[in-house]
Amino acid sequence: MDENPIVDSLLEGWYEMNMWSRVIDPAFDNLNIDLVRGESMSYASSDRKNLTRETNDRKKLGRKGDGVFRLRKDRLEFGAIETGRKWEGKSGTKYMTDSLKICKMLKDMLNQLAIECDMKEDLVRKLQVVGILNGANRIQVMTVDLPKGYITHIRYNKQDEVDLENFLDDSDNQDGYHTPPRTVSSKTFVTPQKEALKL
DSSP states (O other), X not given: OOOOHXXXXXXXXXXXXXXIHHHTGGGGTTSSEXXXXXXEEOHHHHHHHTTTXXXXXOOOOOXXXXXXXXXXXXXXXXXEEEEESSXXXXXXXXXXXXXXXXXXXXXXXXXXXXXXXXXXXXXHTTOEEEEEEEETTEEEEEEEEOSSSSSOEEEXXXXXXXXXXXXXXXXXXXXXXXXXXXXXXXXXXXXXXXOXXXX
């Protein structure tokens, strides 16, 4: 894709709302898991930080991520998301800090789930939490597990790229960088046709 000044000026929130929420969020529509977006605090991280808290101490907040996968109406967490406006590669500062941050969050979540399983070794070895690193139009999924029960194993999958030119709707003969409206896929509702605005 050629350098485009519009794409280069897009902020983290634009990618999060116009691209990644349309790709990731629908995967959880039929599950009992919510993806809480917007600098949401990890309960697992907060619980770990407050293990030795006494009555007079202030409660410490957990790590905050750009998204947390949480069991609906519960405190159990299964994954986290960190988003950036640019992808600087694996040696970029943003990638390295977000990667370390999300690994710590996922370790806390894994420990929380292990406690929920009463530390039963056969169950703990099967536990796995998921982290997603987004940078502009690129995504990398990582998994964290405890295969032997005592060593945390982090696995980074290969990084993938979403082609913005094909992802965004450019059928309205504009510049191709506008987000199409969501269509409702119901048999009783017909999406009204809209005319393209001429600027």
